[in-house]
Amino acid sequence: MPLPRLTNSDIIALTDLRHTLHRAPEVSGQEAGTAAHIAAVLRDLRPDQVLTGLGGHGVAAIWNGAADGPTVLLRCELDALPITETGRPDWVSQVPGVAHLCGHDGHMAMLTGVARLLSRQPPLRGRVVLMYQPAEEDGAGARAVVADARYAALRPDWAFAIHNFPGLPFGHVLVTDGPVNCASRGMKVALHGRTAHASQPETGTSPAHALARLMPTLTALSGGTVTDADFRLATVTHARLGEPAFGIAPGAAELWVTLRSRVDSGMAGMIAAAEALVGDVAAAEHLGHDISYHDIFDHCDNDAEAVAHITAAAQAMGLTHSADGLPMRGSEDFGQFGKAGARAAMLFLGAGAIADLHNPDYDFPDDLIPKGTGIFVEILRSVGVWAA
Numbered sequence: 255m256p257l258p259r260l261t262n263s264d265i266i267a268l269t270d271l272r273h274t275l276h277r278a279p280e281v282s283g284q285e286a287g288t289a290a291h292i293a294a295v296l297r298d299l300r301p302d303q304v305l306t307g308l309g310g311h312g313v314a315a316i317w318n319g320a321a322d323g324p325t326v327l328l329r330c331e332l333d334a335l336p337i338t339e340t341g342r343p344d345w346v347s348q349v350p351g352v353a354h355l356c357g358h359d360g361h362m363a364m365l366t367g368v369a370r371l372l373s374r375q376p377p378l379r380g381r382v383v384l385m386y387q388p389a390e391e392d393g394a395g396a397r398a399v400v401a402d403a404r405y406a407a408l409r410p411d412w413a414f415a416i417h418n419f420p421g422l423p424f425g426h427v428l429v430t431d432g433p434v435n436c437a438s439r440g441m442k443v444a445l446h447g448r449t450a451h452a453s454q455p456e457t458g459t460s461p462a463h464a465l466a467r468l469m470p471t472l473t474a475l476s477g478g479t480v481t482d483a484d485f486r487l488a489t490v491t492h493a494r495l496g497e498p499a500f501g502i503a504p505g506a507a508e509l510w511v512t513l514r515s516r517v518d519s520g521m522a523g524m525i526a527a528a529e530a531l532v533g534d535v536a537a538a539e540h541l542g543h544d545i546s547y548h549d550i551f552d553h554c555d556n557d558a559e560a561v562a563h564i565t566a567a568a569q570a571m572g573l574t575h576s577a578d579g580l581p582m583r584g585s586e587d588f589g590q591f592g593k594a595g596a597r598a599a600m601l602f603l604g605a606g607a608i609a610d611l612h613n614p615d616y617d618f619p620d621d622l623i624p625k626g627t628g629i630f631v632e633i634l635r636s637v638g639v640w641a642a
């Protein structure tokens with residue numbers, strides 16, 4: 255049976271959908287409007303089931319095949335970023351300070367292309383789950399989706415995702431087995447001293463010196479390159495000391511550092527080293543301290559058999575593919591679907607010479623929508639959902 259293909263009117267509708275979503279971006283965990291819009295679009299395509307409110311605002315559309323077979327989950331993301339868009343496309347964000355600058359609007363359009371095709375040609379075997387996941391950018395969404403009680407009934411055998419990637423040749427597929435995204439977490443260090451009059455700082459305990467010591471020593475936990483098994487990177491992202499007042503010697507400070515490692519096991523050692531450093535400096539400076547962690551991402555690991563389906567799909571589409579440059583230093587929560595039992599893999603799809611992800615002038619290239627839909631369709635065929 256020939257595979258279904260997007261028509262020109264599909265591509266026009268999907269491009270319109272992307273622009274509509276782009277105009278009304280919502281940050282992680284607050285994607286209620288986006289989820290409602292997507293759920294309405296999906297219901298019009300008559301899947302066997304639509305689930306809403308998964309792990310927050312997650313939406314899933316499910317198509318059942320005529321015969322038994324594997325359950326395949328395809329994933330995109332609902333959330334935008336708290337960044338002001340400086341590009342001026344006709345579909346520019348209408349929400350001050352929030353914009354789709356990671357291309358998740360384009361990823362939703364690509365997945366909705368698959369939904370349009372499934373509505374005309376349901377799976378022959380197994381089951382397809384189109385997952386519109388919330389809160390990817392802060393690392394909370396995939397974990398919350400797989401922890402949702404309704405996820406157990408989905409139990410995907412396979413899971414796949416596509417992320418667009420500026421700087422890679424347009425349509426090139428970047429994929430490998432093993433680690434593809436680093437583990438990372440935000441470490442927030444609070445230092446507690448005692449304020450004093452600025453004319454008599456000796457009567458208080460200032461965390462200024464400790465803050466100045468910790469910035470370079472924590473940064474120095476970094477080492478290696480991302481291809482090394484023990485790659486580690488610590489990046490100071492924010493610091494605050496006292497209050498903006500000339501009359502007060504400071505009594506408190508806060509330091510934010512993002513810790514990053516190639517794999518989860520490296521993160522444990524990095525946390526221990528960072529906490530020991532903070533403890534030593536705080537004790538030497540007679541300060542109290544506490545540490546909390548935020549935006550926790552495990553490393554993302556690609557299953558080798560799932561990768562084989564991706565490379566087969568790329569070849570069927572006539573797309574070039576390579577593994578150079580992986581793993582990425584950045585983090586991604588898609589690995590949670592693999593940890594929950596699916597054979598999972600994600601690929602990076604070249605978006606050409608455009609602004610980078612999270613740049614204020616980034617905009618997803620519309621021509622990538624049919625490419626992404628096509629790759630997902632070929633993956634479904636390779637896994638056996640549409641095979642005769």
Ligand SMILES: [Zn+2]
Binds near residue numbers: 355356391611612
């Ligand atoms: Zn992003």
Ligand SMILES: [Zn+2]
Binds near residue numbers: 356
């Ligand atoms: Zn993204």
